């Protein structure tokens with residue numbers, strides 16, 4: 001994997017020309033994310049979390065302000081395959097096997113900028129799916145499909161992972177075990193992670209830092225640094241203190 005990279009947003013605003021009037025989705029976002037850190041974005045539905053991720057991915061241009069990744073425009077990082085993306089839909093190709101889906105990014109890129117020579121089979125092992133290499137996506141459970149998507153993200157070899165509630169549609173147990181796997185992979189490869197979630201306890205369990213957005217137009221109303229040692233125990237008082245801090249920021253913002 002390439003060296004980890006920082007993300008910088010400077011006075012970023014996003015607007016959409018919605019009927020009957022212009023809609024401001026994000027305003028005055030100033031944010032510097034340290035290389036290799038795990039940062040969660042939390043906030044109520046419609047506050048602009050996905051919009052923020054799309055701006056960082058270079059899939060949208062901001063109405064105002066600037067987004068820089070390692071000092072460069074997101075589009076150039078995207079072209080260099082430095083950005084991995086995961087969302088609620090695993091978006092696997094149904095006619096390709098699990099292994100072929102994981103191999104796809106490298107075939108498309110036709111180069112191996114990623115993951116220090118780790119092969120697709122090894123990536124499947126990292127997400128505990130080696131026995132399903134020859135299976136087709138429709139024969140897998142939702143959690144298994146997201147594991148394949150995780151392996152595919154690894155295969156890209158990206159140093160920035162943008163993750164928009166990728167495990168939101170899964171049951172709580174599967175979700176917890178997948179986030180534990182994700183954490184282990186992050187500790188192994190140290191990408192910079194931007195993680196969107198509605199689940200505040202999950203954000204505290206995973207993150208170095210939690211950014212709280214206000215209701216639309218989303219602006220930053222909380223920035224909570226979490227210094228608890230991992231693995232974090234959600235029953236301990238220190239964990240609950242951080243959780244209350246995040247909740248208070250959200251409630252203060254009217255979410």
Ligand SMILES: Nc1ncnc2c1ncn2[C@@H]1O[C@H](COP(=O)(O)OP(=O)(O)OP(=O)(O)O)[C@@H](O)[C@H]1O
Nearest residue numbers: 016017018025044045046047048049050051052216
């Ligand atoms: N392409 C678009 N065109 C017009 N309006 C948009 C567009 N994308 C997002 N919006 C609006 O911007 C606001 C923020 O949307 P966004 O999807 O970023 O919210 P979110 O925080 O991700 O919500 P959720 O938690 O429900 O996923 C919403 O009011 C939405 O209607």
Ligand SMILES: [Mg+2]
Nearest residue numbers: 049050051164
């Ligand atoms: Mg969203």
